[in-house]
Amino acid sequence: MGVHRIWHHGLVPTEGKRPLDALRGRLIARQRQHDDYTVTDLGSSDDGGSRRCDLKFGWTDSRGRYSVQVLLSLCYHAGEDRVAWLLAAACTRPWRSCHEAPAQRIGLEELGASGSDEIPIEAPVLAMRGWSREECDRVAELLGEALVADWRTSAVLVLTEPPTVPVDGWPGLVNVFDVDDRFRRTLNQHVPLGYEVPQGARLYAPLCDQLPDFVETASPVSGEALQGAITRLLQTRGRTPLPEQWAEVPSVKAWYAANPFDAPEREPDAELTEKLGRAERELAEARGVLTILRKKAKAHAEERDRHADEAKALRRRLDDLSAVDVGYLRTQLAQLQGSVDDYARAFEETEAERDELRRVNGLLAGTLARYHDADDEVAAAERPPEEFPSFAELIGAAAATLKHLAITAEPAPAAILDHHPKATAWRRKAWDALRTLDAYASARTTLLDAGQDPGPGLSDVLAFARTGQPGSLISANIIALAESDTVTTNERLRQARTFRVDPRTNPAGRDYFGAHIALERFKAPAPRLHFLDDTDRTGTVYVGYLGAHLPTSKTN
Incomplete structure (x- = not known):
């Protein structure tokens, strides 16, 4: 999608004590009444003795063939009786004379605005027929001065005969004067040679666009040719640099250099x-x-x-x-x-x-x-050592005889192990592990209840086994007090190791069991017994799981 630009500028009479706010308020109120375009207030700023404000407008034509984005920048210098304005517009199709003029769409003419040549933009065609000699002389002198001025940035179309197709001009950028032969001769007396109005039509292009004037002497005047000349002027304006007084205004410069049709950046x-x-x-x-x-x-x-x-x-x-x-x-x-x-x-x-x-x-x-x-x-x-025909009977015996253990493990995972050829060896090792946990909890709580320090040998189950305390029946090599950081920080793997506890231990009724004892070190299913040491608070060691190895980051 291409971007085709135009610009034109002029003056607006001031009103009230805060002219910028008054103009901005009128433009915003007008949009609420028409509702066929949008307006966004981009805010205002102070720069020495002047104030600026910017408004952004946007619309799509009735058939959805093209879109238009407009920036209207207003500048007021303290003590002056007029507000300067610049209208910069962009379209997704090349500008044509049949497009609706942005200045007219947003209602600049309703504010009494004029172009840079101070010609009002309120009327598409200004009829100047049947005027008195005094009126013709006064207006012809002013218009003749504007036609040869290098500061003029809007075009002037002078018609002395009706065209085959009505030409309304482009309010703010192409002003149309429909004159009679008296006014034509009077105007020609106020312009240099080469600037005369012929019997027909002449489009005076601004010097800044570096286009030759379009002259039509055929009778009747070709309206299609005039519209084509206006279209060339509009498309040339997109390559014409901005006026000097507006070229370095940051908001105008940034808007004119960017693509106004790009979607605004969204917050992540x-x-x-x-x-x-x-x-x-x-x-x-x-x-x-x-x-x-x-x-x-x-x-x-x-x-x-x-x-x-x-x-x-x-x-x-x-x-x-x-x-x-x-x-x-x-x-x-x-x-x-x-x-x-x-x-x-x-x-x-x-x-x-x-x-x-x-x-x-x-x-x-x-x-x-x-x-x-x-x-x-x-x-x-x-x-x-005691022999148990199944893990269910082993768990039942442990629950009945090992008083310092709270076994909350579900029986199903352990029951699956009963069918493995090494089940008997695993049951022996599980029984020794349970008795070791019970002996550790008994020894530690006895000292804690007596107000004594358990010492390094009873600081945890691993130290209990490593120092060969009475009742330790398993090797310290198969005890791990925590899982790896990979498991601990992964929410899915952590939840797989969260089991039931008494509310006195955790009001939520569940807690994380990272400590475990390996009944088989490496070969699948590598059964594990997960426990939670709560001897400091409740004097209990919880056994939350007995079964095949729980999932890790390397398993599904």
Whole structure:
């Protein structure tokens, strides 16, 4: 969409003590009466002894073919009897003589405005026929002086014969005088050679537009030709620099240089900005994960290439040895595979023995700390750990016997684990974890109730296990007191770790369980037991979840 500009300027008589406010008020009131265009008050400013104000108008023609934007700038110098005005207009189509003049549309003629040549713009055509000699002499002298003046910025069309098509001019920019032959001869006496009015029509172009005058001597006068000349003048005006007194006015200069049809900048939507910020944070997080995955992929690729090279070397060696004794090598390979299986079974047995030793160590630590009922404690240490046929029975037993625990975990996630081949081992480890939490809560609350400092060994569950306190049956390596920052700051992942608590702990009835114990470190489903230590307030440790690993940023 192009931008086609025009401008013209002039004077308006002052009225009242505050002429700018009066003119602005009349223009705004007129728009409310007509309502076929819009007006926006752009405000006013003081500059030394003068005041300025700007109004912006806009409309679309009745058929919606083009749009117009207008800036009307008013300037009043203190003590003067007139207000200077500049009208700058822009159109989405090239200006034509058939377009409605902006000065007429916004009602400048109703204010008594005149152009720069002080010719009123209130009438489209000024009829000057049948005047007396005195009237002809007076007006012809004034008009003749204006026609040759270099300060004139509006065009003057003088008709001595009616045109074939009525020509109304362009109020404020093209003023039309319909004169008789007496006035024509009188006017020619007041202009230099080359400026005479012919028998027909002459359009006097302003010197600032650098256009030749249009002369029509044919009879009858061609109205189409006159309209074409006016159209050329309008389109030329868009390339003519602004008058000197208006060219450096900041508001006029900025409006004339910009595209007035551009949509105004909107304030950023707060909700959209928040969503964008969240998306950028998630994108940054995803990029971080992607960087880690790329590093892992690169490491895996290097590992794969290394293995491929080793495989090639082994294949060459195999080819070399296959001629010697393929059967022997196959037997040796089967033996090595059997050794690997034996080592895997031995590793699992060692892990089970390690867990059992940790359990016995916790029981014996309690014995050594108390010195009494030693026989019962040793007997308890020598007994195999409790076996539960299902997680539901394990949770029920814990709720009934472990008095310092509040188990709010839903049974469904734990029940799913019952079908896994390692369920028995997980139940043993879960039972030891629950007993460890209960022993920690009992020891800590006992000291707190007595008004004693629990000390570093009872500062939290991790310290309890790491220092081998009595009743600690699990390794400190499987205890984590918090999730990663990625999980903690992600609302979706944080909600997945929020579970029920007593209102005394949190009036909302729910709280975040970041601390957890790993029943299986790495292999899926990597079950977890999430707990919340509230021994300082209620003397309770909450168990909010027992089941498969909860979602992270790397899982759906």
